[in-house]
Amino acid sequence: MKFTSLKILLLLVAFSFFSCKKNSDTNYYVKLKINGTWVTWKTVIGELGPDLANASKTDFGVTANDDAMKDVFDISVQVDGTAFNAGSYSSDNTNYLVVISYSKDLTGPNAKFYDIEDAPTGPSSKYTVNVSSITGTTLRGTFTGNYLFDFVSGESMVITDGEFYVRRAR
Secondary structure: OOOOHHHHHHHHHHHHHHHOOOOOOOOOEEEEEEOOEEEEEOEEEEEEEEOOOOOOEEEEEEEEEOOOOOOEEEEEEEEEOOOOOOEEEEOOOOOOEEEEEEEEOOOOOOOEEEEOOOOOOOOOOOEEEEEEEEOOOEEEEEEEEOOEEEOOOOEEEOEEEEEEEEEEOO
16 A cells, blocks of 8 residues: 555545534535445535645645545545646556545444555556636536555445535635
């Protein structure tokens, strides 16, 4: 499992969500297709700005929690430089870093952490994030992919599609 400063930052943001209340504007959401079933989460936030550990990189991120505050879904893209533009970002492109993760049952003893990581058999795990709108207050887009893998348990989480419209915190 690759741990970067971006992943560590995302985990910190995700855990800080446990102390936050549900966003009062019900227009914000992250919608996910998990194992063929659509779910919509309203406890969401987005960020776009300099990487906190390296100002020569720029981070784009979207974080969402389920209503029970047990599961967390994260989208992150990190680019070199100070400019981040709307567009398409694929996890197999080496010009930037794309991290998609799903943390399950964080409040229980059997927490699992699924990432873009290849399972021992089958196709490579791959995701594309399409950022369609960036404003001073919101981030909007979609994503597609095939699965996330938890190296420790050896299990996959099938998340194939989704969309987001989130308040931009920075």
